Amino acid sequence: MKKNNGFSVLMNGIIKENPVFVLILGTCPTLATTTNVFGAFGMGISTLIVLICSNILISLLRKVIPDNVRIPCYIVIIAGFVTIVQMVVHAFFPALYDMLGVYLALIVVNCIILGRAEMFASKNSVGRSALDGLGMGIGFTLALCSIAVIREVLGAASFAGIAIPFLADYKIDFLVKAPGGMVVYGLLIALVSALTFGKSPKKKEFSCAGCPGAKLCGSAACHGEKHEEKEEK
């Protein structure tokens, strides 16, 4: 991990290491909740809150949590925050709760959150971890919203549930369905790749580091990771 200032940590998640378009994480909720802009935004914000909270707490506890039980600890912390968010959404935003359904609870197993806990929060200070959570959360929300805008406006001729009359006759129903979501997703990945060409991290930089099992992995590609760990200690 390169030592960057706070701003670049924040921006990192939004563009350079966008969890959806660059790291290709959290594909399931990305496809499932982007049929409607409102649902996508709600999902993004819910994930952002959980991400910031779990990043802060895991960063705080990074010296306390023993290495051999860290994954169960992270899961419990993340599940706790997700359940709290779920209860709050159910109480104050019932429409959003109904729309997201099971995907709200499934934030628990969203690999972005576990990935950031393992990759970043467990090695960095509280402030930087919070910024990382914020950046990744914003990146996730923006990605979801951009997919949702395309799918909802062109596929259902509406925006956040409000009908767009002049598009009603030209709906592309396919986009609202799962395969249509996949196509939009793929096109946006291509677009982001083209725009960040040469600036996005090389595969090696995140492929093994992002793997929760990197520390136990004997693969040659992980040596850098092990080396870094020793340095930090």
Next chain:
Amino acid sequence: MKRSIKSISVLVCICATVAVLLAMTNYLTAPIIQKTEQENASAALLEVLPDGGSFELVDTSAYTLPSTVSEVYKAENGGYVVKLSTTGYSAGMVIMCGISADGRVVGTKLIASAETPAIGGTAADTFAGSVVGKDVESVDGVDTIAGATKTTAAYRSAVKDALNTVIILGGGSVDIRTEEEILADNLSSALPSANGEFDKYFFVEVLDGVDAIYTANNNSGAVCVIGEKFIAVDTDAKVLSECSDAEAQAVRSAIEKISSTVITDIDLTAYEGLPKQLISAKITATGNYIIEIKAAGYGIAGGNEYHPASGKYIEIRVSLSADGRIIDCLTLSEEETDGIGSACADERFYGQFDGKTEENYDDIDAISGATITTDGYKKAILRAFECVKIFEGGEK
């Protein structure tokens, strides 16, 4: 060892802390969640009873309520919301009716229906407005809407059922018997010795002054209906019920006429051109005909994947005078679609043919949703007229 104890204790601590946090969040959000869910459920109820506050489903198992009532909710302010399902022009009208604590209609809403949208649908909306403020007595005075009589009449009776329900739940007693039940009760009280089992007598003569006669199945006598009065007679034509002399006279002459009726079978082979649907024909000593004939209703002429045709004819008995006037009409058997064409076995349908001639027999209300049944029935009636003409024309 020391390391694993540390691991376990850290994990346990984290789990315990998270559990406490969750419990706290649940404590704060659970009442709000419950409230929202209740509000959603009662939003529909609030539409018909805006000042109702919160609602509670009433357990109605201890009460005898009108058969149209499906659910009853009690409101915080003492009012009720009654959910009813009834049949207007077609089945499946679901009506919500909000009733205030003093037994007046606050609002009603047709929440589901298969009525013709442009006719019954709009009429129901208009009608819903005109029943507001009515109580159980004044609701009868609300006029049905022309062009949508069936829809609005069903609506009105549903609203009345709702008002009656509130009275019953409040401990009052209301006559919620159906027409059939009222008839059965009246017959039984007029002639208790019949044990409540009666057959409607099929008129083969024009009986002046008597509207209907019900004979007891156990031969203990009969009950004559004159207007609203039920007059019992025993087997010796002795009038048992209290009535005026004129009424007693009418009853006696009717009974006498019935018992002296001589009926002879007609040999169908002696005539030419009789319709093949004719089952049998009889003639009385006074020259009236009793014709039993088959009608090709939905069971023969209809049928689709949802309501397959039964392959059975409707059998009709009709009595006619020699000059071709229907004295009485009765559906003997039918296997039409239940709840639709089966209405041809209802007296409200076949009773319409009484007194009709070939000129005006067509002038009756069709069974709604059962055009094929009605058309087949009318065709059979027309054939009965033809039979009488053939019989009157003499043997071949």
